[in-house]
Amino acid sequence: MPQWEKLVDSRERLFWTLHTAGWCGFAIIYYIGSFLQDMRSIWLFVIILNAYSGWLLTIPLRYIYRKALTLTPLKMLILVGASLYFTALIWTLVKNVNNWEIYKKGYRPDEWYWYFKDTINSLIMIGCWTGGYFGVKNYQMLLREKQNVLKASSMAHQAHIKMLRYQLNPHFLFNTLNAISTLILMKENKTAEAMVSRLSDFLRYSLDKDPIRRVPLIQEIKALELYLEIEKVRFEDRLTVVWDIEEKTKSALVPSLILQPIIENSIKFAISKLEEGGCISISAKTFGRDLMLNVSDNGPGAEIKNGNLPTSKSGGVGLHNIQDRLEALYVKNYSFVISHNYPSGIKVNIRIPYEISENSSDSKIEN
Structure with missing residues (x-):
């Protein structure tokens, strides 16, 4: 004031x-x-x-x-x-x-x-x-x-962001518990136990993060690694992940778990559809005053209309949730683009303002 x-x-x-x-x-x-x-x-x-x-x-x-x-x-x-x-x-x-x-x-x-x-x-x-x-x-x-x-407007805005953010937990949890249930039915108890352990670590990270506050990208990478370890229990060698993270972007502030629904979508509609498995590429780079985040896969792809996937290919609330969260946090100062990845697959690009946390402790990886 x-x-x-x-x-x-x-x-x-x-x-x-x-x-x-x-x-x-x-x-x-x-x-x-x-x-x-x-x-x-x-x-x-x-x-x-x-x-x-x-x-x-x-x-x-x-x-x-x-x-x-x-x-x-x-x-x-x-x-x-x-x-x-x-x-x-x-x-x-x-x-x-x-x-x-x-x-x-x-x-x-x-x-x-x-x-x-x-x-x-x-x-x-x-x-x-x-x-x-x-x-x-x-x-x-x-x-x-x-x-x-x-x-009052700020409180309503924050409540809206929290609502959008917390939608991800039951969405992800539902899919993972289904996978664990399948493993138990198949009597693959060790595999199921490993998934439960990693799921516990991931949810602890997810629940500890304030949905209103943005976190350094390095923490998001750690959370994504936990999530991908859960998925690798299911897919083993069929899932390959390629990281391309520019060093200066690791301290950039991003909404918590903003990339996880995109990766989950790629696994569900790309990796799981390929018998020999597939690859997910995750990159983060700076461009002027912006932070560019990219997630792509080499799956069979999907029809894209007006920059959006059909509902059946959007993984429920996943991608729509991301767009709503970006709109709530950045208003017009962002972009969220879904496009074809050549020679095959889907590519999702996110552009948000490049901002760095003033608190150096925020850049540390939390276990």
């Missing part, structure tokens, strides 16, 4: 700052306006004394007006008007006494009502103070409402 907004948001600090500055400004303007009339120090003293009395007399108005804001409009107008007029009368009396006792050295008017001479001028000044008070008060209320709206 900018400094001036912090000042406006702090009621105590703002009131005393503007209250004092306003009356100092009154004294300066009044003295400049009457500079040619009298340049003696005694006249300056009277002006300062009048400004100080105005400073003191308007302090109670703050608490009266604060109470007035809780009343009905009619009662508020009556209370504000009466308080304004009464304060102006008192200030007029004080100013005239200061002027006659100090500047005119004991002058006394013939009629009592002369003590309230120039009440109109006092009303104008106190009226300006009142207008300024309510103006700033309304601005504070608008600023507070704006902050509440932004906070």
Whole structure:
């Protein structure tokens, strides 16, 4: 929040700052306006004394007006008007006494009502103070409402991102548990046990990560290695993974588990369809101010319409989930493209802003 907004948001600090500055400004303007009339120090003293009395007399108005804001409009107008007029009368009396006792050295008017001479001028000044008070008060209320709206919007945005992110866990878990169940039915207990162990490590990583926060790519690579170890238990030598990770990209921030659904999709619709197995290539490179992530396979491929795979080839929520998460996190500053990989297969490209974690500890691989 900018400094001036912090000042406006702090009621105590703002009131005393503007209250004092306003009356100092009154004294300066009044003295400049009457500079040619009298340049003696005694006249300056009277002006300062009048400004100080105005400073003191308007302090109670703050608490009266604060109470007035809780009343009905009619009662508020009556209370504000009466308080304004009464304060102006008192200030007029004080100013005239200061002027006659100090500047005119004991002058006394013939009629009592002369003590309230120039009440109109006092009303104008106190009226300006009142207008300024309510103006700033309304601005504070608008600023507070704006902050509440932004906070509510941010909370809703974060809840949406969390929802999208947590959809991945049951989606992945369902597929893996099915595979473990199949292994158990086939009495391949050791293989099933290995998958359960790796699944436990992967889910621990998945659940430990805050869906709102982005993590360094090196941590995502570690998570993908855990996931691929699970899949290699099933596919053994049929699954080949080629990594091409540019060194400077390892500290780049990415949404957690953003690549896992893509790799899962490649395994389900590419590797599993090839009797001799297949290859998945994963790369990360920088291009200007962007981070380019690429996942491709050499499977049989699929029909692509308008940059999307048919529903039956999208692995359920997987790829659509990624697009929704990227939209929620980066709005328009990203790209998500699905295309054919030559000579065969599917290629998925993701472009997001290249950002590096300021916390060096974030770059460490977590076990």
